[in-house]
Amino acid sequence: MRKPVLLVMIGVAGLLLVRNLLVMAQLPDEVMQGAIFRIIFFHVPAAWTAFLGFFAALVASILYLVRGNLKFDAFAVAVTEVGLAFGAANLISGMIWGREIWGIWWTWDPRLTSMLVCWLLYSGYLMLRRAVEEPTQRARVSAVFSIFAFADVPIVWFSIKWWRTQHPQPVVWGGGSMDPSYWNMLFLNWIPFLLLGLVFVAIRMRQESAKREIDAIRRMAHAI
Amino acid sequence: MDSRNITFMFYGLAAVWAVLAIYVGMLAARERNLKRELEGLRHMVEERK
Numbered sequence: 001m002r003k004p005v006l007l008v009m010i011g012v013a014g015l016l017l018v019r020n021l022l023v024m025a026q027l028p029d030e031v032m033q034g035a036i037f038r039i040i041f042f043h044v045p046a047a048w049t050a051f052l053g054f055f056a057a058l059v060a061s062i063l064y065l066v067r068g069n070l071k072f073d074a075f076a077v078a079v080t081e082v083g084l085a086f087g088a089a090n091l092i093s094g095m096i097w098g099r100e101i102w103g104i105w106w107t108w109d110p111r112l113t114s115m116l117v118c119w120l121l122y123s124g125y126l127m128l129r130r131a132v133e134e135p136t137q138r139a140r141v142s143a144v145f146s147i148f149a150f151a152d153v154p155i156v157w158f159s160i161k162w163w164r165t166q167h168p169q170p171v172v173w174g175g176g177s178m179d180p181s182y183w184n185m186l187f188l189n190w191i192p193f194l195l196l197g198l199v200f201v202a203i204r205m206r207q208e209s210a211k212r213e214i215d216a217i218r219r220m221a222h223a224i
Numbered sequence: 225m226d227s228r229n230i231t232f233m234f235y236g237l238a239a240v241w242a243v244l245a246i247y248v249g250m251l252a253a254r255e256r257n258l259k260r261e262l263e264g265l266r267h268m269v270e271e272r273k
Contacts, residue, residue: 034229039236046240085247089240096239100232196244203251210258217265221272 001202009199013192020189027185039097040182045190046090047115049197051153053083054122058150061143070212073139076146077129078204080122082197087119102166110159111167118156121149135215 020041030037056079064072094112099105106112125145132138160167178186 036229036233036236038233042237042240082247085244089243092239092243093236096232096236100229200247200251203255207251207254207258210262214258214262214265217262217269221265221269 001198006199006202009195013195013199016188016192016195020185020192023185027182033101036097036100039093040178041185041189043090043093043097044186045193046086046093048190049193050083050087050090051157052194053079053086053197053201054118054150054153057083057122057146061146064139064143065147068136070135070139073143074205074208074212075201076143077126077208078201080125080146081204082200084119084122084126085200086193086197087115087122091115091119107166109166110163111156111165114152114156114159118149118152121152125149135212 024038024041027038029035057076060072060076060079063069064076094115095105098107125142128145129138129142132141159165160169
């Protein structure tokens with residue numbers, strides 16, 4: 001993606017975020033939770049962006065194993081890393097929210113635990129990549145690992161339906177209690193997250209291409 | 225509503241942006257390192273030629 005396009009995307013994301021923050025400030029407080037419920041407009045879109053990144057990594061990993069093109073591997077690592085950043089934002093904002101509403105920073109509840117396991121699995125994916133030197137072997141091993149890691153994503157997603165959890169039930173789909181008037185804000189705040197995610201992925205892919213160029217020059221330097 | 229509730233709301237929002245800002249910092253640092261490494265290697269190859 002070209003630099004001006006990335007800059008426009010960052011600008012649009014910034015404007016939307018400012019607009020959303022202003023609208024958020026006008027929303028009435030939630031009856032039970034008060035002002036802090038507004039964290040939902042960041043906590044949930046961060047999780048959605050992370051899961052979208054992990055799903056994109058799954059697709060790219062399968063495509064790499066089928067076609068053997070290293071561009072799919074570069075895309076997989078880019079979306080995984082960006083997914084991890086948004087996943088960390090989701091986990092930390094959730095902990096702060098939990099501290100105020102539940103009185104605890106953390107509990108080993110199925111939703112929180114499976115999300116933490118998911119985050120650690122994808123961190124393991126990045127560590128695994130550092131351990132394998134040869135590019136095609138690294139891409140193959142990481143693709144298999146990424147497919148394996150994705151098995152945890154549906155567990156995170158459905159954990160609140162499958163088990164009794166401290167974490168609330170789904171607020172948007174599946175019998176949650178969120179007022180539909182808040183849905184617009186939730187989805188509108190997801191757009192800047194997606195735009196920022198796309199910008200990060202584009203930058204990260206450019207870096208992977210620079211890494212491939214460095215590897216190629218090193219091989220050439222050895223041959224001279 | 226007590227001020228603690230509002231304070232924690234700000235902590236939550238700040239945490240999201242702090243995490244993303246740290247990631248942007250990491251991306252920028254990696255970009256700089258890659259650029260430096262690439263230029264160094266190109267220079268070395270030209271010298272060897």
